[in-house]
Amino acid sequence: MANDTIKAVSEPTLRRLPLYHRLLKTAAQDGLEFSSCSFIGSMLNVEPTLVRKDLAVTGIVGKPKVGYEVKALVDAIEQFLGWRNITDAFLVGVGSLGTALLGYEKFNHYGFRIVAAFDNDPAKVGTEIHGRQVFDIDKLPDLADRMHILMGIITTPVEAAQPTAEIMVVSGIRAIWNLTPTSIKVPEGIIVQNEDIFASLAILSSKLEAALRGRPGKES
Amino acid sequence: MANDTIKAVSEPTLRRLPLYHRLLKTAAQDGLEFSSCSFIGSMLNVEPTLVRKDLAVTGIVGKPKVGYEVKALVDAIEQFLGWRNITDAFLVGVGSLGTALLGYEKFNHYGFRIVAAFDNDPAKVGTEIHGRQVFDIDKLPDLADRMHILMGIITTPVEAAQPTAEIMVVSGIRAIWNLTPTSIKVPEGIIVQNEDIFASLAILSSKLEAALRGRPGKES
DNA sequence: TAGATTGTTAATCGATTAACAATC
DNA sequence: TAGATTGTTAATCGATTAACAATC
Numbered sequence: 001m002a003n004d005t006i007k008a009v010s011e012p013t014l015r016r017l018p019l020y021h022r023l024l025k026t027a028a029q030d031g032l033e034f035s036s037c038s039f040i041g042s043m044l045n046v047e048p049t050l051v052r053k054d055l056a057v058t059g060i061v062g063k064p065k066v067g068y069e070v071k072a073l074v075d076a077i078e079q080f081l082g083w084r085n086i087t088d089a090f091l092v093g094v095g096s097l098g099t100a101l102l103g104y105e106k107f108n109h110y111g112f113r114i115v116a117a118f119d120n121d122p123a124k125v126g127t128e129i130h131g132r133q134v135f136d137i138d139k140l141p142d143l144a145d146r147m148h149i150l151m152g153i154i155t156t157p158v159e160a161a162q163p164t165a166e167i168m169v170v171s172g173i174r175a176i177w178n179l180t181p182t183s184i185k186v187p188e189g190i191i192v193q194n195e196d197i198f199a200s201l202a203i204l205s206s207k208l209e210a211a212l213r214g215r216p217g218k219e220s
Numbered sequence: 221m222a223n224d225t226i227k228a229v230s231e232p233t234l235r236r237l238p239l240y241h242r243l244l245k246t247a248a249q250d251g252l253e254f255s256s257c258s259f260i261g262s263m264l265n266v267e268p269t270l271v272r273k274d275l276a277v278t279g280i281v282g283k284p285k286v287g288y289e290v291k292a293l294v295d296a297i298e299q300f301l302g303w304r305n306i307t308d309a310f311l312v313g314v315g316s317l318g319t320a321l322l323g324y325e326k327f328n329h330y331g332f333r334i335v336a337a338f339d340n341d342p343a344k345v346g347t348e349i350h351g352r353q354v355f356d357i358d359k360l361p362d363l364a365d366r367m368h369i370l371m372g373i374i375t376t377p378v379e380a381a382q383p384t385a386e387i388m389v390v391s392g393i394r395a396i397w398n399l400t401p402t403s404i405k406v407p408e409g410i411i412v413q414n415e416d417i418f419a420s421l422a423i424l425s426s427k428l429e430a431a432l433r434g435r436p437g438k439e440s
Numbered sequence: 441t442a443g444a445t446t447g448t449t450a451a452t453c454g455a456t457t458a459a460c461a462a463t464c
Numbered sequence: 465t466a467g468a469t470t471g472t473t474a475a476t477c478g479a480t481t482a483a484c485a486a487t488c
Binding site (some may be wrong): 197201 | 229231234237238239242264265267269273299302304305307315316317319323328330331332346370371378394395397399401402403413414416417418419420421422423424425426427428429431432
């Protein structure tokens with residue numbers, strides 16, 4: 001693989017890969033050895049050609065008339081998505097969502113392990129949640145440095161998101177998963193993934209509104 | 221369709237509207253009366269023209285040289301997204317994420333109110349979480365019918381998502397917010413919004429993997 | 441082989457960006 | 465008025481879909 005020919009993978013593709021992975025992993029457990037793009041596509045409502053293009057990024061090649069080897073494909077997707085190399089992460093903001101995430105046992109299947117939590121609430125500092133200690137936010141830079149932490153998760157209230165991100169960045173953290181409903185600003189080279197569940201809710205809300213009452217402001 | 225003048229609003233637009241709303245609401249509280257698209261765009265890293273096109277869906281018109289009236293815009297976005305008409309919703313699956321959602325006080329700012337929760341775990345049924353009672357899942361159809369519930373939220377384990385959706389559909393629920401990492405199948409006319417936080421995580425994971433190992437990623 | 445399925449190139453579709461006329 | 469900003473139409477860009485040759 002010549003480096004200059006490799007193209008950046010599109011975000012839609014990255015969003016579909018976990019869907020393929022889940023389907024194929026289940027199928028593998030049920031004994032399926034080979035799978036075609038049409039099968040995958042029909043199960044997930046994705047065009048077979050698109051499936052083929054998505055799978056191409058993993059480097060796996062299929063066999064005409066047979067399809068792809070399911071186990072190899074599952075492995076290749078995991079490898080591609082970085083799920084095989086567990087990255088230690090810090091979580092900041094031990095509210096209800098932060099606590100929920102700390103309770104997710106399966107996080108390490110996705111390449112992550114939350115190793116410590118942080119908060120600025122003295123009542124929470126010093127406690128332990130799902131086996132992880134809660135530290136004062138002031139301790140983050142030193143601990144991140146000593147533990148070589150590269151990933152941070154923000155589950156603070158919205159107004160604390162930006163300051164938290166800045167603390168993370170100066171502490172050497174290079175990838176931030178931001179679960180607050182705001183988009184944070186970071187220097188060049190820092191990877192940020194904003195996950196705004198209220199934006200998702202807005203879509204549902206809007207569609208229901210449209211279905212029940214029709215669009216406001218556009219009298220027909 | 222025919223000569224229907226109402227065009228469907230694109231999903232990217234629907235995702236940006238809450239961002240504009242939040243910015244403008246804060247700005248209004250700070251005393252800002254008028255705002256231009258360039259201001260909004262520069263704050264949120266969105267092209268001014270795109271902001272203008274997005275805002276057009278709300279029906280609000282701006283004044284050349286002045287911009288848009290902030291308060292009117294905030295109201296119009298809320299109206300458009302359906303945040304002004306509170307919809308009662310049922311939540312199924314009282315795990316860590318479900319509990320976290322039940323704790324969100326601000327849900328009604330987004331047009332929702334979770335009025336009851338359901339689970340199939342006898343240990344949870346009969347308890348109360350953040351002021352909402354937990355019922356057995358078998359009680360859902362009857363209660364949904366009597367309370368005219370139109371919206372359902374699924375926070376069950378992944379394998380229970382599809383059966384739960386089917387119960388919701390036969391109970392008259394018309395919009396489903398699915399927070400499990402699987403895409404559920406529903407009949408024509410039912411609105412579904414899948415919110416897969418692990419897909420978001422996959423993107424972050426993949427980008428970090430790319431950055432650490434030299435595969436070209438898509439920096440934001 | 442014959443035919444299903446892959447891998448790849450071309451066409452289409454939709455969203456974003458650019459250009460520009462209207463207007464306060 | 466002059467100029468900033470809107471609203472709208474055209475150009476661009478990128479992702480999806482269609483077409484088709486290669487191949488097991």
